Amino acid sequence: MNYLIPERYQPLAARYVSGVLRGAARSRFEKLADVHPTLQREIIACETLLAPLDAATVPVKPRRRTWRHIEIRLGLRPRHRSHPIFWFLSGMLAAFLISAAVVNFSPQLMPQPELPTPVAVLNDSNGVATMVISRDVARRTLAVTLLQPVDLPAGKVLELWALRRDGTPRSLGLLEGKKPRVNLVAPLSDAAQLAVSIELNGGSPEDKPTGPVVYTGALIIS
Amino acid sequence: MDRHHPDVNEELIDLLTHTALDERKAFARLYQLAAPQLLGILLRHVRQRALAEELLQDCFIEIWDHAPDYRPERGMPLAWMGRIARNKAIDALWQSPNEASSAPPVLFDPGAGDEPLAVLSERSETSALSDCLRHLPAAQRQSVVLAYFYGQSHREIAGILGSPSGTVKGWITRAVAHLRECVGV
Structure with a gap:
C-alpha cells in the first residue's frame, strides 16, 4: 500500500501522535517514518500542534532512587555501593554465623546476646540492599536499619511480613518512625523470608499485603 | 520549567547533544530538568506511582541510548522526550492493562x-x-x-x-x- 499520499498518512499521523495507533500498527508506522521525511514532517506538525496540551501536566518530582536505578542500569554507577553500614552489618552477620557454628559444638560457650542480631537483608526489585532487619532477643523485637533512603507517599506506611515456605504471609507489624521496631509476638521458626509492602495508613486490612511488595529477603536465622 | 521558553529549549538541545557524547553531567542535568514533566505525563496515563517511576527509568534509558538520533528539526526536545514517555505508558497499558488504574478519567467540559x-x-x-x-x-x-x-x-x-x-x-x-x-x- 502506498502510504505517501496525504489521504493515507495524515490520518495515521494524527492517530499516531494522539496515541491511539498501537502495537504492530504503530511499529510499522514508525519504521516507515524513519525512512520517509514526508511522514516525519507530518508527525512533527501534529506533535507541535498537540504538545501545548502538556502545559496542563503537573510536574512531579521523582523519587531519589529512580535516578540511582537509572545510573545502575546504564552502568554509570556500581551496582553495589560500599555503604559503611552495609559492610558493618554484613560483618556482624558473618560473625554471628561463625559464633552460631561454634555454639553448636560447644554449648557451654553460648554467649549472651547483647546487640540486636541481623536476621535478614531486604533488597528492592533491582537487588539493591535497602534495609537490614535485626532481632533483639532480650526485648523480643525486630529493628530496622535503612541502607538506602525510602521515599514513602503521603498517607502510606510500610508493613513488615514473615513469609512461610509455602508463601503464606503473616504480618509482623508496621514500620513507623525514624527507628522502626516491631514486637515479636510469635517466633520466626516457620518463616523463610521477610518482606515489606506499602500499605495505606493503618496497614493492610487483610491477612496479606494489599499494596505492592517492595523489599524482600531470605531469613538467615530463624 | 517553562517548556516554551526559548532558553529552556536551547539548554535541552545542548544537553541532549552532550548526552549523545556520553557526558554524564549533561545527562544528569537533563534528568533534573525533564524528569518531573515526564513523570507527570506518565502518572497521568498509568495513574500508579510505582509503575510510573519504573517507566521513567525506561524513558531515560531510551533517551540515553537514542540521544545521538535527536535532531532539533525533529521537534522540540520536550516533545521528543514526551513522545517517548507517552509510548512507554501506552505500551504498559497495552501489555498489562490491569497494572494501571482501571478507573476512567474524568470527562472534562x-x-x-x-x-x-x-x-x-x-x-x-x-x-x-x-x-x-x-x-x-x-x-x-x-x-x-x-x-x-x-x-x-x-x-x-x-x-x-x-x-x-x-x-x-x-x-x-x-x-x-x-x-x-x-x-x-
Whole structure:
C-alpha cells in the first residue's frame, strides 16, 4: 500500500501522535517514518500542534532512587555501593554465623546476646540492599536499619511480613518512625523470608499485603 | 520549567547533544530538568506511582541510548522526550492493562472550567490551541484529549462516549485536521 499520499498518512499521523495507533500498527508506522521525511514532517506538525496540551501536566518530582536505578542500569554507577553500614552489618552477620557454628559444638560457650542480631537483608526489585532487619532477643523485637533512603507517599506506611515456605504471609507489624521496631509476638521458626509492602495508613486490612511488595529477603536465622 | 521558553529549549538541545557524547553531567542535568514533566505525563496515563517511576527509568534509558538520533528539526526536545514517555505508558497499558488504574478519567467540559482546557486558556502561549479546541464539536474535542492527554485507546474512548471505535478514529482524524488548520501548524 502506498502510504505517501496525504489521504493515507495524515490520518495515521494524527492517530499516531494522539496515541491511539498501537502495537504492530504503530511499529510499522514508525519504521516507515524513519525512512520517509514526508511522514516525519507530518508527525512533527501534529506533535507541535498537540504538545501545548502538556502545559496542563503537573510536574512531579521523582523519587531519589529512580535516578540511582537509572545510573545502575546504564552502568554509570556500581551496582553495589560500599555503604559503611552495609559492610558493618554484613560483618556482624558473618560473625554471628561463625559464633552460631561454634555454639553448636560447644554449648557451654553460648554467649549472651547483647546487640540486636541481623536476621535478614531486604533488597528492592533491582537487588539493591535497602534495609537490614535485626532481632533483639532480650526485648523480643525486630529493628530496622535503612541502607538506602525510602521515599514513602503521603498517607502510606510500610508493613513488615514473615513469609512461610509455602508463601503464606503473616504480618509482623508496621514500620513507623525514624527507628522502626516491631514486637515479636510469635517466633520466626516457620518463616523463610521477610518482606515489606506499602500499605495505606493503618496497614493492610487483610491477612496479606494489599499494596505492592517492595523489599524482600531470605531469613538467615530463624 | 517553562517548556516554551526559548532558553529552556536551547539548554535541552545542548544537553541532549552532550548526552549523545556520553557526558554524564549533561545527562544528569537533563534528568533534573525533564524528569518531573515526564513523570507527570506518565502518572497521568498509568495513574500508579510505582509503575510510573519504573517507566521513567525506561524513558531515560531510551533517551540515553537514542540521544545521538535527536535532531532539533525533529521537534522540540520536550516533545521528543514526551513522545517517548507517552509510548512507554501506552505500551504498559497495552501489555498489562490491569497494572494501571482501571478507573476512567474524568470527562472534562470546557464550560465547567475543568483541566486541561482551563489551564491552557490561562497561558498566552497555549491559548490558540485552547480557542481552537473550544470550537470543535464536543465528541471530537473529548476524543482527542482523552487520547493524547489521558492515554485512552480508541476502544476505551468508544466505551466512554458510547460510540463505535471506527467513529472515534474518524473524530480524532477530523479533530487534528481542523486544529491544524485553525492553529496554522
